[in-house]
Amino acid sequence: SKVSYDWSAHYFGVAGNEGVRLYAHKTWEELIRFDDVADVTDIVFGEEGREIWATSE
Numbered sequence: 001s002k003v004s005y006d007w008s009a010h011y012f013g014v015a016g017n018e019g020v021r022l023y024a025h026k027t028w029e030e031l032i033r034f035d036d037v038a039d040v041t042d043i044v045f046g047e048e049g050r051e052i053w054a055t056s057e
Helices: none
Strands: 002-005 011-016 019-024 028-032 040-046 053-054
Touching: 002 040, 011 040, 011 053, 019 040, 019 053
Parallel strands: none
Antiparallel strands: 002 011, 011 019, 019 028, 040 053
């Protein structure tokens, strides 16, 4: 699994064997889940946190 924060640290993403999940940092509220892909190996936020990029095997 990998955890990555956006540039403002308001959000963080988690990549792992169950896909990608995006959370609000202060509340830990799950904002969105992408579980149609498995074994995600990396996650990064695009410029100003407007995009999420992830890779899988």
